[in-house]
Amino acid sequence: MSELTKKLFTLAFIREGNRLLLGYKKRGFGQGRWNAFGGKVEAGETPEEAAVREVQEEAGVMVVGGVEKVGELLFTFEGDPTAMHVMVFSARGYTGTPTESEEMKPQWFSVDSLPYSLMWPDDELWYPIYLRGGKFRGRFHFQGHDKILSEKLEEVQTF
Numbered sequence: 001m002s003e004l005t006k007k008l009f010t011l012a013f014i015r016e017g018n019r020l021l022l023g024y025k026k027r028g029f030g031q032g033r034w035n036a037f038g039g040k041v042e043a044g045e046t047p048e049e050a051a052v053r054e055v056q057e058e059a060g061v062m063v064v065g066g067v068e069k070v071g072e073l074l075f076t077f078e079g080d081p082t083a084m085h086v087m088v089f090s091a092r093g094y095t096g097t098p099t100e101s102e103e104m105k106p107q108w109f110s111v112d113s114l115p116y117s118l119m120w121p122d123d124e125l126w127y128p129i130y131l132r133g134g135k136f137r138g139r140f141h142f143q144g145h146d147k148i149l150s151e152k153l154e155e156v157q158t159f
């Protein structure tokens with residue numbers, strides 16, 4: 001991993017029973033796809049703090065009870081030396097009404113009918129582990145943003 005520089009990102013889920021809150025990314029990285037809420041971990045904040053901040057900024061809801069780590073993902077892209085290390089969290093609770101922001105348009109989805117064709121292609125591989133309460137560690141090597149050249153995904157018991 002020495003020739004790659006790794007940057008830290010978060011993704012956070014807001015789940016209510018069999019409904020999952022996703023956001024339609026209106027601009028920037030991943031624009032045009034539904035995703036969980038997240039972004040860069042800034043200097044001076046922990047990944048957990050970054051996850052809570054991004055949920056508030058992007059979906060307009062406040063996390064209650066903190067976030068639980070559910071997965072770690074590493075994304076690399078052909079020809080790009082920067083690897084994205086993404087820490088995936090699930091909020092223990094939330095308060096407020098999801099509100100559209102400049103970045104994201106939030107919408108509730110039934111976990112049985114997620115819009116996978118409008119999400120990143122790796123999502124349909126690891127979401128099922130998260131949705132049944134499992135924890136995961138995965139890495140995906142992309143050609144562009146649509147084609148996965150190689151991947152490794154495993155369920156883990158603890159982090």
Ligand SMILES: Nc1nc(SCCc2ccccc2)c2[nH]cnc2n1
Nearest residue numbers: 009010029038039075086120122123
């Ligand atoms: N689900 C998912 N998410 C991402 S990026 C998530 C982290 C991020 C980065 C920049 C801005 C906001 C959020 C992915 N990249 C490649 N496959 C992927 N799958």
